[in-house]
Amino acid sequence: MTTTLITHRACLDHDPGPYHPESSERLRAVIDALEAEVFAPLWREEAPRATVEQLSRVHPQPFVEAVIAIRPEPGETVALDGDTIMSEGSAEAALRAAGGAVRGVDAVMEGSARTAFVAVRPPGHHAEPGRAMGFCLFNNVAVAALHARAQWGVQRVAVVDFDVHHGNGTQAMFAADKDLFYASSHQSPCYPGTGDVWERGVANNVINAPLRPRDGSAAFRAAWSEQILPELDRFAPGLLIISAGFDAHKADPLAQLRLETEDYAWITDELLAIADRHCEGRVVSVLEGGYDLDALAASAAVHVRALMRA
Secondary structure, three states: OOEEEEEOHHHHOOOOOOOOOOOHHHHHHHHHHOOOHHHOOOEEEEOOOOOHHHHHOOOOHHHHHHHHOOOOOOOOOEEOOOOOEEOOOHHHHHHHHHHHHHHHHHHHHHOOOOEEEEOOOOOOOOOEOOEOEOOEOOOHHHHHHHHHHHHHOOOOEEEEEOOOOOOHHHHHHHOOOOOEEEEEEEEOOOOOOOOOOOOOOOOOOEEEEEEOOOOEHHHHHHHHHHHHHHHHHHHOOOEEEEEEOOOOEOOOOOOOOEEOHHHHHHHHHHHHHHHHHHOOOOEEEEEOOOOOHHHHHHHHHHHHHHHHOO
């Protein structure tokens, strides 16, 4: 089995406007990096559209339909909040982003791939059940997790998140379900202001490891080794999904953590080891943040190289 790369050119057509950090150049940088010869063994697929049924397992159907219906005229935008902007191509991009995460689950569960990397945008981990926010329209990883349960009967699903920002939306959707696990390392204080250590969910199924501004590799690796990975191991997921944000890198302009590129290879290897023990190595990784193009490309590349070694 191999690693599947899932993306779609429609994800480039989401345009939140000039100078917005969540630009299409982010995805282009990742895709260009994955065109190197070393990535030739990747199986490449186009992301399908998520269905309203799939999205509505996570978001109320009226919210889903309202977002999909927002189709500004060419050159115009609609602001859902100060950071979350929709253009003519945004609804289609959001459907492909969530649909790509769903397809990643299908690929690893049907056995056509052992791991999947879903290179899509807009990102998703800030999207709450009835609210788009933080550049995010639909919560791609949550949609994928509940698809795994509905379509494949995977009762216990874990999402782990190493984006520099806490995934408030994913936590909000998982905290009340003892068979869903969410864990995050993130800078604090930082947007969105959630993710304190005392936020534990109904069954200690939420693990937050806040990091201080300017923390680097040692603090990051300690947080995962001492706080998150042991709890993930105890949870014993039937499927592991990664919210793969690369904005904790020292070069990223939106926050102040100091991770090195190789930290992303390390954490990927650690997560794969747990997946090998509990879910036959099945891992779906979904792109979240990362706003320095060079750091994003390099970090995503070492992450995918690790996924390919699984």
